[in-house]
Amino acid sequence: MTVMKKNQIKTVKGFNEILPPESFRWRRVEDQFRNLLEGYGFAELRLALLEPTELFTRSIGGETDIVEKEMYTFLDRSERSLTLRPEGTASVVRAFNQYSLGKISEINKLYYVGPMFRYERPQKGRYRQFYQLGAEVFGEASFYQDAETLVMLAQFFRILEIDGVVLEINSLGCEACRPSFREQLKSFLIEREASLCADCRRRLRENPLRALDCKNPTCREAVVAAPQINESLCADCQEHFSSLCGLLDDVGLDYQINSRLVRGLDYYTRTTFEFLAGELGVQNAVAAGGRYDRLVEELGGKATPAFGFAIGFERLMMLAGDKLPLSSPVIALIPLAEEALRLLFPLYVQLNRQAKVATLGFQHKSLKSQLKKADRDGVGYALIVGPDEMAKGAAICRNMQTKEQTEIGFDSLEEALKKLYHQ
Numbered sequence: 047m048t049v050m051k052k053n054q055i056k057t058v059k060g061f062n063e064i065l066p067p068e069s070f071r072w073r074r075v076e077d078q079f080r081n082l083l084e085g086y087g088f089a090e091l092r093l094a095l096l097e098p099t100e101l102f103t104r105s106i107g108g109e110t111d112i113v114e115k116e117m118y119t120f121l122d123r124s125e126r127s128l129t130l131r132p133e134g135t136a137s138v139v140r141a142f143n144q145y146s147l148g149k150i151s152e153i154n155k156l157y158y159v160g161p162m163f164r165y166e167r168p169q170k171g172r173y174r175q176f177y178q179l180g181a182e183v184f185g186e187a188s189f190y191q192d193a194e195t196l197v198m199l200a201q202f203f204r205i206l207e208i209d210g211v212v213l214e215i216n217s218l219g220c221e222a223c224r225p226s227f228r229e230q231l232k233s234f235l236i237e238r239e240a241s242l243c244a245d246c247r248r249r250l251r252e253n254p255l256r257a258l259d260c261k262n263p264t265c266r267e268a269v270v271a272a273p274q275i276n277e278s279l280c281a282d283c284q285e286h287f288s289s290l291c292g293l294l295d296d297v298g299l300d301y302q303i304n305s306r307l308v309r310g311l312d313y314y315t316r317t318t319f320e321f322l323a324g325e326l327g328v329q330n331a332v333a334a335g336g337r338y339d340r341l342v343e344e345l346g347g348k349a350t351p352a353f354g355f356a357i358g359f360e361r362l363m364m365l366a367g368d369k370l371p372l373s374s375p376v377i378a379l380i381p382l383a384e385e386a387l388r389l390l391f392p393l394y395v396q397l398n399r400q401a402k403v404a405t406l407g408f409q410h411k412s413l414k415s416q417l418k419k420a421d422r423d424g425v426g427y428a429l430i431v432g433p434d435e436m437a438k439g440a441a442i443c444r445n446m447q448t449k450e451q452t453e454i455g456f457d458s459l460e461e462a463l464k465k466l467y468h469q
């Protein structure tokens with residue numbers, strides 16, 4: 047644990063920061079995410095972190111944990127209510143409408159990477175500032191889109207060599223079939239009102255679905271025999287869901303149907319899903335999302351079907367982190383005298399100009415200490431030049447793994463280094 051001096055300033059509680067060398071791993075995973083999504087035709091959106099509060103109350107829903115208890119909301123200097131975004135979907139929809147993206151292209155596939163803010167109780171895998179890798183597709187109502195996204199996510203986990211992630215899916219129906227299910231569920235819950243937690247009791251009349259996903263043990267118990275939404279789906283929703291399941295079967299993507307999967311945000315219609323990993327403990331959802339065919343219109347745009355997901359970056363790294371190698375400088379240039387430093391500096395500049403990663407210390411540290419640092423940085427080779435090497439006109443090249451050392455004449459340094467970078 048780091049010891050803080052009294053007058054030092056710390057981050058806000060639960061705000062997660064990523065330091066080296068972990069930040070190298072994050073970059074690699076982020077690059078892999080970008081490559082994968084761009085391969086599937088997605089393009090990046092970089093959006094505002096701060097939004098009018100109304101954007102979230104209208105999209106996520108007034109009777110959800112996020113809006114009721116978890117938003118960082120404040121008045122700015124002109125008394126406008128602003129909120130640090132608790133998730134990305136609402137902002138992407140806001141941008142989709144604001145920039146009329148639907149007019150530019152019939153299908154829009156957009157992704158984002160960045161921090162989200164929720165005032166939750168910090169614990170393992172749960173932070174108040176956390177990061178998401180997310181994506182949203184607009185303009186495609188077909189179940190093929192749902193399947194494509196799920197397959198792509200599963201592929202991402204495979205690329206990162208993450209095993210043991212289970213996909214759960216459900217359908218929440220649409221405006222045609224959900225109202226009658228809500229009524230059924232409401233009557234069922236009213237009979238058991240006394241065993242529900244205060245939140246579920248309060249939300250019971252306006253938003254009974256929340257009880258299905260409440261973590262409170264007495265609520266869980268109370269909803270065991272509750273009506274199941276997938277038994278109330280209209281023919282179109284039923285068809286959409288069974289076609290999706292059929293496609294997932296065709297491509298061999300395993301899934302479990304979980305009829306309690308209602309998600310903590312109100313905008314979903316039809317498909318919802320979560321990728322769960324037991325290894326994560328209590329906060330076991332590594333990615334989640336679904337279809338939200340009404341939200342674009344509800345936020346003032348033209349009716350447009352949409353489907354998306356977000357991956358929790360911290361949770362993803364808990365599953366993938368240690369398996370990923372750090373990206374390290376290939377070569378450490380190690381001078382043992384001022385004249386050696388003078389000789390190596392132009393080489394160092396040249397290597398870095400060619401985007402070949404190298405390090406060079408300016409502080410005249412001992413050989414031992416410079417080699418120790420190179421080891422810590424995970425460097426492949428050390429190029430050592432001391433007074434003896436200056437006199438000889440040849441540097442020592444040390445393979446940091448095998449400890450094998452060879453001599454390279456100064457006049458053939460450039461050629462020799464080229465080979466090392468290509469190994």
Ligand code: HAM
Binds near residue numbers: 171177354
């Ligand atoms: P969500 O389920 O609220 O969905 O969050 C998605 C993922 O973000 C979670 O599965 C989890 O991995 C991660 N996450 C959520 N809260 C925290 C936290 N406090 N600390 C660390 N990680 C967290 C959404 O945000 C939707 N916008 C997903 C979506 C996109 N639906 C459609 N499009």
